[in-house]
Amino acid sequence: MIATTDALVEGNHWRTDTMSWADVGWRAIAANVSDIAAMGARPRFALVALTLGTSLTPDALDCLVEGMAEACRAHEVRIAGGDTIRGRETNIAVTLLGEAASTSGDGLLLRSAARVGDAVAVSGHPGASASGLALIEARRATEAGVEPLLEAHRRPRARVALGRAAVEAAVRCAIDVSDGLLQDLGHIAERSGAGIEVDLDALPLHPAAIAALGLEAAREHALGGGEDYELALCGPAGALARLATAELPVTVIGRVIEAHRGEAWALASDGTRHIPAREGWDQLATKSPEA
């Protein structure tokens, strides 16, 4: 049994002008499912401690709960309990319980299991969610072709099947890209005592993000944008490439090296180190789902 907990608070983790209450509810569940997915485990039960803020209308509450229910259905999770109280600001603390194939080191994906010589891969199109948010903030959400980016922001899917396939393929190391690709790879680098080098040109940018925002902005969102819930994985290049499916690409983007232990960075094609415009999200997060 694996357990993880994550709280979202009004004003800090969502803005009601860019997200519907249903999307907030979806995210509260998906963020926790993603932590379980990143360990290669199967999500089972959610417990929800919901603080109803003074600004939360009954209609908004209905939407919030419906969004949570939709995310639970999409990720095959059952809400098994909870506590509802009143406060000044709305706060959603979700605990998710999951099942690992085995709780020995072999049965879980860990942040600490990257090894020098491993390839580094990422699923899907990192930066899609941040690109979607940028378009919403710029009031460009109704433009043609941007729908996949809006969907990535509003209804991110946790990569449960990928995490489980990785465990079966004897991959040992993963993290979910929730704070930004470089920052999250930095967590692996720290925990594994190695350096992680990403090739800027290898990033699987979303075509819609390049089309709508240009290559530079799409890259910055891929390196520093949070809340994608894609998985970044370290392991043998062949094993990683074989994890790709028709629905979800898995792209090798870099390598684990001995130098610069504890750091993750991106290299431009001319071999210079790329300085990201934004490093990622700092939520004062001390997530430790590896319980």
Place this chain on the structure above:
Amino acid sequence: MIATTDALVEGNHWRTDTMSWADVGWRAIAANVSDIAAMGARPRFALVALTLGTSLTPDALDCLVEGMAEACRAHEVRIAGGDTIRGRETNIAVTLLGEAASTSGDGLLLRSAARVGDAVAVSGHPGASASGLALIEARRATEAGVEPLLEAHRRPRARVALGRAAVEAAVRCAIDVSDGLLQDLGHIAERSGAGIEVDLDALPLHPAAIAALGLEAAREHALGGGEDYELALCGPAGALARLATAELPVTVIGRVIEAHRGEAWALASDGTRHIPAREGWDQLATKSPEA
């Protein structure tokens, strides 16, 4: 595996003028341990989603965390993970994972398992916590003899050993007295489809509460005061009485009857129904720890 979640929010569940931050931390853990104890299970791991409010100083945070750690040590619980974020108001959502001897109906205490003819018992001295709070609010906390009541308010102990002993004695029904004795017995009455009658004169009032506040107030606190974390149990009178230990009295206070299904009430010695001054706490609580 049993899981329960409970959130405490500043202003609603505690007041910093009557409780120290360490006591708040203690309570956040003890309230959840109590839910596990009331099921006859053994608490094991806690996950804490902590929202740091703007008024929480670094010193207050240290005290809060130390109080949580003390409660974990006292109840043999390990903090296995968490999430720390910033918000406007401090919010502590704790999820507790426990182990049941068995998750079949026989291995758990349930609110729904009271049967007509059962005796009703309560551990310890219900109302001690509310009496302690009343004394603190009346600025009488330094009076002689009130220390046990203050301790009951500030450092309530969850009744883990009692819950487990009850399961072993084939008792099937319990609840923790967190909202007030009559209200919590009412939950059993509703879930079990029976009536619960309490003898006013049988209540095991704390002698210090009678001495400091008088019989009437001590009774009201026993019937309607929350946060005692004593267990109320339904089962054969003999089995219940044998649960008492040198440290913790278990007193038969009433019976489960067929009439007035879904209600719990107290009878005065003249046979009239006692109208409590206060029914107990309504925290808008939809606790459902029976996951």
